[in-house]
Amino acid sequence: MKNLVITFLMLVLCLFSCKKEVKTEIVTPTAVNSVKTEDSIAEIPLDSAAKMKAWMDYATPGSPHKMMADETGTWNCDMTFWEEEGGKAEKASSTADIEMILGGRYQEATYQGTIMGQPFEGKSTLAYNNASKEFTTTFIDNMGTGMMVATGKYDENTKSMDLKGEVVNPENGKKMPYREVYTIVDANTRKMEMYDTKNGKEYKSMEIIMKKK
Secondary structure (H helix, E strand, O other), X not given: OHHHHHHHHHHHHHHHHHHHHHHHHHHHHHHHHHHHHHHOOOOOOOOHHHHHHHHHHHHOOOHHHHHHHOOOEEEEEEEEEEOOOOXXXXXXXXXXXXXXXXXXXXXXXXXXXXXXXXXXXXXXXXXXXXXXXXXXXXXXXXXXXXXXXXXXXXXXXXXXXXXXXXXXXXXXXXXXEEEXXXXXXXXXXXXXXXXXXXXXXXXXXXXXXXXXX
């Protein structure tokens, strides 16, 4: 009798185990199929005509490039610098020769002047990316070996660009954020304001008033 009970219990356990395995076999394919379904959701590829149109739209200058082209010419630049918030203002002047390059797709400006008694040369580029709908500006000069790169959008209401980037502080080798606000004051006036960060606080470090000749 004892053996019969043991045999019966083993049979029940076997059946229970078999049911779990069957259940597992049923659930597992469903889970796998679910994962496959999620993984299979991908961007629908464009046909050749749509691809061609996308690249043509990307490469064709538009109204933002026309706005950049309106600045072609020579500008007198009245420059003011501050080493820290509330600090003494330092003055300098330069000229900027602005032109459009590469078929009107980019703006290039060449600066020449004097800063703290030293000859100053600089070059900037400005681009509007049709795909990202953003402006990017770069700047290099003869007073350093790094490149400043900032990206942002244009606000039609304020007639200004708010551009943000990072620059390396040569005093400690660390990156620090900076911000540039470029404002179209009127047809012959532009204002560029630079904001640096010191001790975790943003302050205005430079202002350039540009007047077209």
